[in-house]
Structure formats: C-alpha cells, structure tokens
Amino acid sequence: AEREWSTDIGGFHTKGFHRDYSVLSVISVARFCVVLGVARMVHRNTLPGAALAAAAVLAGCGYSTGLGAFRAERADTVAVPAFKNRTVPLRRDIETPLTRAVHDELTSGAAPMTVVAGDADVTLRGEILKVEESSLVEEFRTDVVQSLRVRVTVRVEAVNRDGSRIFNRQFVEAGDTALAGGGTRQDALDRAYRRLAADISRALTADWRGP
Numbered sequence: 001a002e003r004e005w006s007t008d009i010g011g012f013h014t015k016g017f018h019r020d021y022s023v024l025s026v027i028s029v030a031r032f033c034v035v036l037g038v039a040r041m042v043h044r045n046t047l048p049g050a051a052l053a054a055a056a057v058l059a060g061c062g063y064s065t066g067l068g069a070f071r072a073e074r075a076d077t078v079a080v081p082a083f084k085n086r087t088v089p090l091r092r093d094i095e096t097p098l099t100r101a102v103h104d105e106l107t108s109g110a111a112p113m114t115v116v117a118g119d120a121d122v123t124l125r126g127e128i129l130k131v132e133e134s135s136l137v138e139e140f141r142t143d144v145v146q147s148l149r150v151r152v153t154v155r156v157e158a159v160n161r162d163g164s165r166i167f168n169r170q171f172v173e174a175g176d177t178a179l180a181g182g183g184t185r186q187d188a189l190d191r192a193y194r195r196l197a198a199d200i201s202r203a204l205t206a207d208w209r210g211p
Helices: 024-043 047-060 095-108 185-209
Strands: 002-009 012-019 077-079 114-116 122-138 145-160 165-178
Touching: 095 114, 095 122, 095 185, 122 165, 122 185, 145 185, 165 185
Parallel strands: 077 114, 077 122
Antiparallel strands: 002 012, 122 145, 145 165
16 A cells, blocks of 8 residues: 655655555665755755765666776777986987887787877877986996996876876886996896886776776
8 A cells, every 4th residue: 555645854845655565665765865865965055965975876776877986998099299308417319219119019019009190099198207327237346337227217197088197107117238248228228118118008008907
C-alpha cells in the first residue's frame, strides 16, 4: 500500500508517496534529502559543496562523475619544439642533440608515436636547466681525468591541444665516458640525452595508460 506524505527539508516543502514494505524507500528518501541539500547549497551559492554532494548522489545511483584524477587520452600526434637552453653559464650546442634524441625516442622507442611540427594532440616543451661534469677516475700521478660523467637536468611540460597539462616535471640523467679509451665529452652527453629521452617517453605513455 502507498500513502501520501509531506515534509519540510532545508527550507523546501515537498510531498510524495511512501511504500511501507520496501527498504528501498528509505534509500530513496535519503537520496532525495541529499538532492534537496544540493539545491539548498546552490541556492546559497555554495557550489563546491553542491558539486561534491551531487557526486555522492550520482555515485550511489551507479553513475560515474569523472571527478577522479586527470588522465590524458591517447594522442595521435606529438609536437616536440626545440628545447630551450637555460644553463648558467651557457653551455652551447646542447639543445639540438637533446631535442633530436627525444624525437627519435618518441618515433622509434618502446611506444612509437607520430611526431609532427606545429599543431599536435600533445606538445612537449622542454628546458635544459643544468649540465654538470665530474671526474670518475683520475690518473694519480698526473691528475689526468681518465673517466668523465656528465649529468643533465631538464624540465619538461606536456600539454594537450586544449592547453590542459598532462605533467610538468624535472628529469635528471647522467652519461659516462672513458676518455682514456678514446671516449669524448660528447659521448657522455649523448648517453645522458638518450636516457632522458627514454624517461620522458615513459612519463608520457604512463599518463596515457594509467598506473
């Protein structure tokens, strides 16, 4: 059997029908009370609280609100403008090889992507912040450096076409070379660039695929 009922909740007068035998009526009334609370929040311009309450109601009804952590969609194209050189003192001729390494990793790495110039689904903007050198092995008698390590620090921002940010983070990698064996400083830099490129690619695809 059903009977009519009425009540005042949150300054709103409402009425309806109540089924005595159904437990679902209790749940329905509870949800209805929350909805009225949301309406009251909106009436008072407390929109954040209203949004959270609405999310709770929708979740209880089996709906997804999409209020979780942002997750980027899989992109078809990626743009990689030349990295900016912010090193102090200025280290010349480092931005082009690093940009090329990132480009190569994105196109032929573990998760190949289409890299384009100009407009793209995702754009990677990078800055080279520091390039540091340290000797790993020195000849005891002559102090001649036998092995060299180069450490490169960059910051990369990935943004969607609409300007929303996927990530903005710092990456640090190092490359070693044996000068005594014919290695050069550029060899160490190239190793660091390749490792940085792989890190950046993994970060981008991880945001696409989720944890």
